[in-house]
Amino acid sequence: MEHESNSADGPGSAPEPGSAPATLRYHVDRDVYSEARLHSSVLHKRERDPKGLCQRVGEHVRCSRERVKAGALSLLPIVSWLPVYPVKEYLIGDLVSGLSTGVMQLPQGLAYAMLAAVPPVYGLYSSFYPVLLYTFFGTSRHISIGTFAVISLMIGGVAVREAPDAMFYVLGNGTNATTTTTTTTMVLDVEARDARRVQLAVALTTLVGLIQLLLGVLRFGFVAIYLTEPLVRGFTTAAAVHVFVSQLKYLLGIKTERYSGPLSVVWSVVAVATNIRDTNLSTMLVGLVCMVFLYGVKEVNERFKKKLPVPIPGEIIVVIVSTGVSYGMNLFQNYQVAVVGKIPTGLLPPALPDHTLFSAVAADSVAIAVVGFSMGISLAKIFALKHGYSVDGNQVTGTLELIALGVCNFVSSFFQTFAITCSMSRSLVQESTGGRTQIAGLLSSLVVLLVVVAIGFVFEPLPQTVLAAIIMVNLQGMFKQLRDIPTLWRTSHIELAIWIVAFVASVLLGLDYGLMVSISFAIITVIYRTQSPKSMLLGQIPNTGLYYDVDQYEECVECSGIKIFHMNSSIYFANSELYITALMQKTGVNPTALLARKAQQKKRRKKQEREAEKKSTIIKLDVDKGVSHAVVDVRLAVQANGQVPESTSDWDCEETLFLEEGPEGAGGTEGAVHTIILDFSPVSFIDSVGAKAIKSVVKEYAAADVCVFIAGCSRTVLSQLRTLQFFGQVVTPDVVFPTIHDAVLHCQLSKSRPLLLLLLLLLLLLLLLLLANEHGGESLIDRTPVIQQDCDDWMIPLAFQDRGALSCCMH
Numbered sequence: 001m002e003h004e005s006n007s008a009d010g011p012g013s014a015p016e017p018g019s020a021p022a023t024l025r026y027h028v029d030r031d032v033y034s035e036a037r038l039h040s041s042v043l044h045k046r047e048r049d050p051k052g053l054c055q056r057v058g059e060h061v062r063c064s065r066e067r068v069k070a071g072a073l074s075l076l077p078i079v080s081w082l083p084v085y086p087v088k089e090y091l092i093g094d095l096v097s098g099l100s101t102g103v104m105q106l107p108q109g110l111a112y113a114m115l116a117a118v119p120p121v122y123g124l125y126s127s128f129y130p131v132l133l134y135t136f137f138g139t140s141r142h143i144s145i146g147t148f149a150v151i152s153l154m155i156g157g158v159a160v161r162e163a164p165d166a167m168f169y170v171l172g173n174g175t176n177a178t179t180t181t182t183t184t185t186m187v188l189d190v191e192a193r194d195a196r197r198v199q200l201a202v203a204l205t206t207l208v209g210l211i212q213l214l215l216g217v218l219r220f221g222f223v224a225i226y227l228t229e230p231l232v233r234g235f236t237t238a239a240a241v242h243v244f245v246s247q248l249k250y251l252l253g254i255k256t257e258r259y260s261g262p263l264s265v266v267w268s269v270v271a272v273a274t275n276i277r278d279t280n281l282s283t284m285l286v287g288l289v290c291m292v293f294l295y296g297v298k299e300v301n302e303r304f305k306k307k308l309p310v311p312i313p314g315e316i317i318v319v320i321v322s323t324g325v326s327y328g329m330n331l332f333q334n335y336q337v338a339v340v341g342k343i344p345t346g347l348l349p350p351a352l353p354d355h356t357l358f359s360a361v362a363a364d365s366v367a368i369a370v371v372g373f374s375m376g377i378s379l380a381k382i383f384a385l386k387h388g389y390s391v392d393g394n395q396v397t398g399t400l401e402l403i404a405l406g407v408c409n410f411v412s413s414f415f416q417t418f419a420i421t422c423s424m425s426r427s428l429v430q431e432s433t434g435g436r437t438q439i440a441g442l443l444s445s446l447v448v449l450l451v452v453v454a455i456g457f458v459f460e461p462l463p464q465t466v467l468a469a470i471i472m473v474n475l476q477g478m479f480k481q482l483r484d485i486p487t488l489w490r491t492s493h494i495e496l497a498i499w500i501v502a503f504v505a506s507v508l509l510g511l512d513y514g515l516m517v518s519i520s521f522a523i524i525t526v527i528y529r530t531q532s533p534k535s536m537l538l539g540q541i542p543n544t545g546l547y548y549d550v551d552q553y554e555e556c557v558e559c560s561g562i563k564i565f566h567m568n569s570s571i572y573f574a575n576s577e578l579y580i581t582a583l584m585q586k587t588g589v590n591p592t593a594l595l596a597r598k599a600q601q602k603k604r605r606k607k608q609e610r611e612a613e614k615k616s617t618i619i620k621l622d623v624d625k626g627v628s629h630a631v632v633d634v635r636l637a638v639q640a641n642g643q644v645p646e647s648t649s650d651w652d653c654e655e656t657l658f659l660e661e662g663p664e665g666a667g668g669t670e671g672a673v674h675t676i677i678l679d680f681s682p683v684s685f686i687d688s689v690g691a692k693a694i695k696s697v698v699k700e701y702a703a704a705d706v707c708v709f710i711a712g713c714s715r716t717v718l719s720q721l722r723t724l725q726f727f728g729q730v731v732t733p734d735v736v737f738p739t740i741h742d743a744v745l746h747c748q749l750s751k752s753r754p755l756l757l758l759l760l761l762l763l764l765l766l767l768l769l770l771l772a773n774e775h776g777g778e779s780l781i782d783r784t785p786v787i788q789q790d791c792d793d794w795m796i797p798l799a800f801q802d803r804g805a806l807s808c809c810m811h
Helices: 034-040 053-061 065-075 089-114 122-124 129-137 149-162 190-217 220-228 230-254 264-274 281-303 312-327 355-387 399-413 424-432 437-459 465-474 476-491 493-509 511-531 578-586 591-624 629-640 646-661 688-703 715-723 738-778 784-808
Strands: 144-146 170-175 182-188 421-423 535-540 548-550 563-565 673-678 707-713
Touching: 065 399, 089 122, 089 144, 089 149, 089 230, 089 312, 089 424, 089 437, 089 465, 089 707, 122 129, 122 437, 129 144, 129 399, 129 437, 144 437, 149 190, 149 230, 149 355, 149 476, 149 511, 170 264, 170 688, 190 355, 190 399, 190 578, 220 511, 230 355, 230 465, 230 476, 230 511, 264 493, 281 312, 281 465, 281 563, 312 437, 355 399, 355 421, 355 511, 421 424, 424 437, 424 738, 465 476, 476 493, 493 511, 535 578, 563 578, 578 673, 578 688, 591 688, 673 738, 688 707, 707 738
Parallel strands: 563 673, 673 707
Antiparallel strands: 144 421, 170 182, 535 548, 535 563
């Protein structure tokens, strides 16, 4: 039976004013349970009718009105919140937030199209269609979907790799003014190059959408968990380096080739440095002025964000002012400042992507799909946690959010867009300006639509250096992630290694190969952690059932003759040998060495016995000859008094020392180690290799008279052990206990039981002798030598039998 009590007055009682708070205590009085007893008399499984395969499949495919309604609400979240939309409370905030975010979408869409290596108008298309679709399918109420620097750069890398400038040089005619002769030169066909790159970007976006949809339908959203936070932050910081370097030529007005693949950053920096003398001072001046202004506006918005009702839209101010200055001063003609160029008015009709390009961009689409989803779901969960709502119905994997992103990318690709995800800067603006739902996103997409349909031509004189300045300033948040390095150095060296590997690999090898290397390294760190877990010996806090590391806490005391081993790892094929090695090292009990030592001592004992017999024979021969008769008498007298002969004292002393100090020095002053308890509380799973290793070591210890128990084993691991046929004649459920304290109490009881049995036998013998004395007439004093001799005859072997019973933990 189990009884619990505490010393507090109850949950409703409160301590008197000025008195010390009451200390809660509890007392448990119950039997010591083993797994065999729990399974047979305490725990009883619930009776459940097993379901057949057809029945389970039928339940999944069964269609009902409730399931159709639930499916519609999950796939179209707007259906659940729009009918109950509080217009008076939310509309004003969503309106302001939508206009503010839309104003940011315009310049960022134009700028990130440059990163994607497509004409700027396609950035506007990508800022309209996906945002509109996410209003209906998205599960987050605050993130802003659209163009993003990292994804745009990855798309641009693919486009430049598959459609480099060298493929589009054509013959052109030129006239020499001095000689009036016509010469043939190679001219870059910009229109053909841009058209090809748009086809590549659209095909890539289609595959990204299909992959995200497929992963969502198959509930494979968990793949994003392998993109741990240090990996993502190191990767995005490296992407910021790529983006910054790629915009240097636009900021300085230098014409260089765009590189992709490994060492593209190095080659881009070398190209800029080589052509630094060709810098257009007018272009650089305009870009630097815009950068300083944008940086100042961001600092003001950050410092006074609580006082400003709406953040200052620095980007749209820069775009409008620089467009007006460029148009008024004719910067393109007079100062050779590169401008955006022609922006067609209106939307393009839907068209099928070029399926022949799928094979060329398939591998890149997987990386972009995973990176885009991981960034989107991480930011969505941050806002969901802040505002107290669920991102989707499956918070662990983000399945519905993955489907929403897949729909946005796949459907939008038919309207000539490139892949999108959420933007942190726009999402923060959308949330901080009062946005409550995706109505804000809908309004921002309408702002972009207005520009595309009606006034897109206004931005044709916009200098490209202004867009480069906008991109570079927006990288400020990513570069601040470099502060993670000292923080991770203080908290986790392994996570710091992941961050640095992700950063260095992505900078040097490119974002695609860098991501592969980063994920591989992150998986290797998981394997490394399982290969180097911390192991310890546990000791008991006196008068409690608590057990902690004896090396770390001085209050913890090891139980006499008992070693409690704890290792922070599961047991499977990769670390089973490591577990056994750590067990022997920590406990100091090596069964192989112990058995070898016992065999050596047995051999030495037989040798000493043979020598003693030989010496006894020689003495008897001397006695027959009348020589040294006194020596025989002395020897016999010594043996009669129960003393140990001098010739056998060595091995007897060694055996006594062995029994007192324990094997391999284990036990020390606490006595021999007769029991080892394996703490299985941190073990979450065990495979066949691990089970065989544990079973083998239990057999080895049993052969060396050391008993092994298992404590704290979860029901899942127990089920796995039964499935693996772990229990048998050698290892039974009786050696498994629910807690460490149960196992310790059982061992202590088993240790004291043979001694109690010996005491009872002694009392019974004395009682029999008293009865015999009364009936036989002899006094007890006269019988004392006989009693002592009888006790000597049976007590010593019984004591060794008890020690053997103790070693085997018979109960």
